[in-house]
Amino acid sequence: MxxxxxxxxxxxxxxxxxxxxxxxxxxxxxxxxxxxxxxxxxxxxxxxxxxxxxxxxxxxxxxxxxxxxxxxxxxxxxxxxxxxxxxxxxxxxxxxxxxxxxxxxxxxxxxxxxxxxxxxxxxxxxxxxxxxxxxxxxxxxxxxxxxxxxxxxxxxxxxxxxxxxxxxxxxxxxxxxxxxxxxxxxxxxxxxxxxxxxxxxxxxxxxxxxxxxxxxxxxxxxxxxxxxxxxxxxxxxxxxxxxxxxxxxxxRWERSKGFLARPDDSLTADLILRNHDKIVDFSEAEHPNGTADMITLLEKAMALPSNSTGSETNLKGRVALVT
Ligand code: NAI
CATH class of the missing domain: 3.40.50.720 (NAD(P)-binding Rossmann-like Domain)
Incomplete structure (x- = not known):
């Protein structure tokens, strides 16, 4: 052959x-x-x-x-x-x-x-x-x-x-x-x-x-x-x-759509308990393959302008140090 x-x-x-x-x-x-x-x-x-x-x-x-x-x-x-x-x-x-x-x-x-x-x-x-x-x-x-x-x-x-x-x-x-x-x-x-x-x-x-x-x-x-x-x-x-x-x-990895809470005093264990079903529901799951995916997800969810967390920049900076 x-x-x-x-x-x-x-x-x-x-x-x-x-x-x-x-x-x-x-x-x-x-x-x-x-x-x-x-x-x-x-x-x-x-x-x-x-x-x-x-x-x-x-x-x-x-x-x-x-x-x-x-x-x-x-x-x-x-x-x-x-x-x-x-x-x-x-x-x-x-x-x-x-x-x-x-x-x-x-x-x-x-x-x-x-x-x-x-x-x-x-x-x-x-x-x-x-x-x-x-x-x-x-x-x-x-x-x-x-x-x-x-x-x-x-x-x-x-x-x-x-x-x-x-x-x-x-x-x-x-x-x-x-x-x-x-x-x-x-x-x-x-x-x-x-x-x-x-x-x-x-x-x-x-x-x-x-x-x-x-x-x-x-x-x-x-x-x-x-x-x-x-x-x-x-x-x-x-x-x-x-x-x-x-x-x-x-x-591959699978992440549930999850539950998004506001990062303030309303974020309590009781709130998580009430929404536990959403956290473990894989019906609208995605398949992430990088830490940047999580950051993008949070930016989107919080309606923040892209890169406002600065984390993406930090990640790139860190990579630049070691290559
Ligand atoms: P095996 O025991 O037949 O062959 C492994 C070889 O590695 C041996 O010849 C041994 O002398 C050599 N070895 C061990 N430590 C060493 C070291 N420090 N430096 C150099 N050589 C060393 O094992 P097998 O089943 O062929 O496994 C190969 C790989 O696959 C291993 O990493 C094992 O953990 C992995 N694996 C095997 C599975 C299986 O079903 N056989 C299942 C899952 C993982």
């Missing part, structure tokens, strides 16, 4: 690519012409192996599979918390980076009551700190070449919450705010950033799902959406997607 989606000469970094989803991403992109950095420190689903250390073998195995099939890949064994070293491997090996897939992840499932600081910290460190470290290191290259794609990996646990996963859910929801912000900061440099909440049979899910479920949840069925999102022809950015077992969907 002449129109096969391809990534020739693109350099793609995939974290946690020694197992599960990351491994399938790596094999797919390499089979379609990309040069791949296969990052994985080894270790078990909880962040360490039986000796408490990582081992490089899983990254090596994936690289071997790729090169045996005629593809191009190099291993990297750093923890994502040292993301700058992972990006350095891409630059040292291939001279550029086009796509970053932040996929590495672990679990420390425990109810809040029994959660230790260590259970919380390691999950934040791998998922949140790790995604920031790789993205921040890749950013100057993306900016300079005016092209870059980032996928950050969330989870339905992050989007909706899940029993026993307060740490993981918080870290996975953090991917949403992080990505939405990167999408805004990257827009003028043609850097596109999206969030994926996947579902796939892997060692992270093998103790949770029944064998029949594991059968239909092959990681391979998540790969095609990621393939499209990071392709140079795709302009999607700042979006949240779900992919599992052949089902693909997009998730």
């Amino acid at each position: 002449a129109d096969q989606i391809r990534y020739d000469d693109q350099v793609i970094v995939i974290t946690g690519a020694g197992n599960g989803l990351g491994k399938q991403y790596a094999k797919f992109f390499a089979s379609r012409g990309a040069k791949v950095v296969v990052n994985d420190l080894g270790g078990n689903a909880f962040g360490k192996d039986k000796d408490g250390k990582g081992e490089s073998k899983v990254a090596d195995q994936v690289v071997k599979e790729i090169t045996n099939a005629g593809g191009v890949a190099v291993p990297n064994y750093d923890a994502v918390q040292n993301g700058d070293k992972i990006i350095k491997t891409a630059i040292d090996s291939f001279g550029r980076i086009d796509v970053l897939i932040n996929n590495a992840g672990i679990l420390r499932d425990v109810t809040l009551r029994n959660m230790t600081d260590a259970d919380w910290d390691i999950i934040m460190d791998v998922h949140v700190h790790g995604a920031m470290k790789t993205a921040r290191a890749a950013w100057p290259f993306f900016k300079k070449q005016k092209h870059g794609k980032v996928i950050n990996t969330s989870s339905s646990s992050g989007l909706f919450g899940n029993f026993g996963q307060a740490n993981y859910a918080a870290a996975k929801m953090a991917q949403v705010g992080f990505t939405e912000t990167l999408a805004k900061e990257g827009a003028k440099y043609n850097i596109h950033c999206n969030v994926l909440a996947p579902g796939a049979a892997s060692r992270l899910t093998q103790t949770v799902w029944a064998p029949e479920m594991m059968e239909v949840m092959k990681p391979d069925w998540v790969v095609p959406l990621v393939g499209v999102l990071v392709h140079s022809s795709c302009n999607e950015s700042g979006s949240i997607f779900e992919a599992a077992a052949g089902h693909f969907s997009k998730i």
